[in-house]
Amino acid sequence: MKRATFVKKLLQAAMTILGVLVINYFLFRVMPGDPASMLARNPRMSAESVARINEMFGLDRPWYVQFGMYFGDLVRGDLGDSFIFKKPVALIIWERVPATLLLTLVAEILAIAAGMLIGVVAAWKRGSALDVGALGFALVSYSMPTFWLGILLVAFFSGYLHLFPVSGMISPALVFAEPLAKLGDMLAHLALPALTLALVLIGEYALIMRNSMIDVLTEDYIVTARAKGLSEGDILRRHAVPNAMIPMATIIAMSLGFTITGALQVETVFSWPGLGRLMYEALKGRDYPLLQGIFLVTSVAVVGANFVADIVYGYIDPRVRA
Amino acid sequence: MEPNTGARAIWRLFRSNALGLAGLAIIGAFAAVALAGPFLVPYDPLAFGSPRDVLQAPGPGHILGTDDLGRDVAAALVAGSRVSLLVGLSATLISMLVGTVVGVVAGYYGRWVDTALMRFTDIFLVLPWLPLMLVLAALLGPSVWNIVLVIGLTGWAGTARVIRAQTLAIKERQFMERARSIGAGDGRIIMHHLMPNVFPLIFANTILVTAVSILSETTLSFLGMGDSTRPSWGTMLHFAFESGAASSGALWFILPPGLCVLLLVMGFTFLGYAFDEILNPKLRKR
Numbered sequence: 083m084k085r086a087t088f089v090k091k092l093l094q095a096a097m098t099i100l101g102v103l104v105i106n107y108f109l110f111r112v113m114p115g116d117p118a119s120m121l122a123r124n125p126r127m128s129a130e131s132v133a134r135i136n137e138m139f140g141l142d143r144p145w146y147v148q149f150g151m152y153f154g155d156l157v158r159g160d161l162g163d164s165f166i167f168k169k170p171v172a173l174i175i176w177e178r179v180p181a182t183l184l185l186t187l188v189a190e191i192l193a194i195a196a197g198m199l200i201g202v203v204a205a206w207k208r209g210s211a212l213d214v215g216a217l218g219f220a221l222v223s224y225s226m227p228t229f230w231l232g233i234l235l236v237a238f239f240s241g242y243l244h245l246f247p248v249s250g251m252i253s254p255a256l257v258f259a260e261p262l263a264k265l266g267d268m269l270a271h272l273a274l275p276a277l278t279l280a281l282v283l284i285g286e287y288a289l290i291m292r293n294s295m296i297d298v299l300t301e302d303y304i305v306t307a308r309a310k311g312l313s314e315g316d317i318l319r320r321h322a323v324p325n326a327m328i329p330m331a332t333i334i335a336m337s338l339g340f341t342i343t344g345a346l347q348v349e350t351v352f353s354w355p356g357l358g359r360l361m362y363e364a365l366k367g368r369d370y371p372l373l374q375g376i377f378l379v380t381s382v383a384v385v386g387a388n389f390v391a392d393i394v395y396g397y398i399d400p401r402v403r404a
Numbered sequence: 405m406e407p408n409t410g411a412r413a414i415w416r417l418f419r420s421n422a423l424g425l426a427g428l429a430i431i432g433a434f435a436a437v438a439l440a441g442p443f444l445v446p447y448d449p450l451a452f453g454s455p456r457d458v459l460q461a462p463g464p465g466h467i468l469g470t471d472d473l474g475r476d477v478a479a480a481l482v483a484g485s486r487v488s489l490l491v492g493l494s495a496t497l498i499s500m501l502v503g504t505v506v507g508v509v510a511g512y513y514g515r516w517v518d519t520a521l522m523r524f525t526d527i528f529l530v531l532p533w534l535p536l537m538l539v540l541a542a543l544l545g546p547s548v549w550n551i552v553l554v555i556g557l558t559g560w561a562g563t564a565r566v567i568r569a570q571t572l573a574i575k576e577r578q579f580m581e582r583a584r585s586i587g588a589g590d591g592r593i594i595m596h597h598l599m600p601n602v603f604p605l606i607f608a609n610t611i612l613v614t615a616v617s618i619l620s621e622t623t624l625s626f627l628g629m630g631d632s633t634r635p636s637w638g639t640m641l642h643f644a645f646e647s648g649a650a651s652s653g654a655l656w657f658i659l660p661p662g663l664c665v666l667l668l669v670m671g672f673t674f675l676g677y678a679f680d681e682i683l684n685p686k687l688r689k690r
Contacts, residue, residue, distance in 0.1 A: 102531065105536075109539055222666070222670070225615065225673055227619060227638075227665055227666075228623075229623065229645075230622075230658075339531060339533065343533060343535075347626075347627075351645070361538065362627060365627060370542070377535040377538075381532060384530060384532055
């Protein structure tokens with residue numbers, strides 16, 4: 083990738099993040115019924131507390147000073163204090179990130195593997211029962227609320243079959259003799275949430291892979307490969323699949339926002355102790371600083387991941403590199 | 405090209421499109437239930453039952469059973485269909501208005517207007533929409549119209565992109581140049597020459613956006629942002645989840661609202677794909 087392209091992408095990502103920061107700022111301070119002024123307007127509050135809040139949010143200063151203060155706090159990693167946890171928001175979020183990362187990563191790997199496999203077979207056997215089935219599955223999984231799928235899986239696997247634990251990341255009040263037993267317990271807790279999230283993603287990935295494969299299979303180099311006398315398996319493995327995989331990289335990156343949204347719902351249903359569960363708790367307690375911190379962190383993570391994917395894509399696909 | 409000459413031809417194509425017909429039938433059925441609403445079920449969806457009515461399995465009296473507060477599930481479903489349809493359609497209206505204006509203005513005026521608007525659109529396109537919607541909904545407070553506003557104002561980015569692409573393509577066509585050469589102003593060109601050609605795309609997109617809006621409403625309400633005085637299917641699922649119905653096996657109170665969402669969203673998706681296929685054969689093949 084040329085340096086100019088790289089700089090351009092970097093600037094675009096930076097501008098998107100700046101946009102997120104501005105939206106975040108306006109949400110908190112300018113919207114009707116914003117929490118800062120609501121706190122300050124509370125009639126039961128002493129004049130002293132009002133003054134303290136005004137000072138904390140800089141409400142008595144001009145808007146550009148307020149924005150500067152907000153920006154300075156962000157740079158220092160200060161996202162304010164949570165109302166319900168009475169701790170710095172940045173710290174609380176930091177503690178919850180690993181759980182969300184684990185869930186998202188495992189679900190993504192499952193979904194990418196299964197989605198590509200289904201997509202390849204569906205394209206290869208185009209029009210077959212399997213192809214129609216894959217399309218139907220994609221459509222149903224797209225139309226289904228993610229959290230509802232999670233609830234159904236809980237009802238079936240935990241409520242009915244008693245196979246998996248219903249909630250949390252680790253069994254409470256259990257001391258594990260060996261680290262391996264602890265890992266097994268965690269995997270049992272991870273199984274259903276990861277399956278739910280993967281199921282939601284598989285349909286989309288399979289559909290993209292299928293369409294990409296169908297495109298690739300009509301290319302001249304496939305005809306050439308067949309004319310060379312390559313076996314069908316070799317054509318698939320060496321020529322069709324690698325080329326069909328290229329659009330997948332973009333789709334996976336582009337749907338990261340969707341994945342995060344799914345993970346937030348799945349965590350809520352399974353009480354998985356990540357950002358999603360945290361967000362649900364923050365919502366219930368109307369903990370605005372925490373909510374905004376989560377919005378900010380997930381947004382920046384998605385923009386960052388998209389940027390990385392863009393750069394990686396430039397290396398995978400030589401046509402973009404030029 | 406007059407936009408209406410094709411109406412009969414479109415209908416003829418649509419009649420032979422099984423997917424589209426199935427979608428229309430599903431939406432029609434839900435619309436009928438929503439309209440007939442109160443006449444169908446003899447219970448007030450908000451009235452709490454007597455203690456012996458609580459969590460009754462489906463049977464005579466309450467054909468779909470009752471929830472944890474003794475409310476009739478069938479009545480709640482019917483009432484929910486009104487809210488879900490109303491919110492889905494109203495939010496879509498806002499999304500389409502914003503998306504069309506942004507897309508047409510960006511595509512038609514080009515240059516820095518295009519760059520600025522598309523950067524702005526990209527922000528909304530890439531952001532994880534759920535946290536943004538939840539922050540907005542929490543700040544505005546739980547009411548049906550706030551939910552409409554939140555979904556409408558966060559869901560327009562995809563539409564803006566599609567409309568812009570179509571506007572760019574049409575701008576290059578000869579009749580646009582002819583219109584300008586005989587002295588038509590921007591407003592007239594946009595309304596009389598551009599819009600009729602963008603409209604089919606807006607139409608197909610509207611239906612697909614409705615599907616997403618209904619799903620968004622369900623998710624927001626499930627997470628407790630719904631208007632508890634006007635419960636939707638998502639609100640029902642919120643109470644079902646909070647009362648632990650999943651692990652206690654009270655499936656009659658979890659399955660129906662979710663199935664309704666699934667069916668209605670599938671109906672709109674079917675219909676959207678069908679129209680997309682009929683109106684934009686080239687776009688579908690690409």
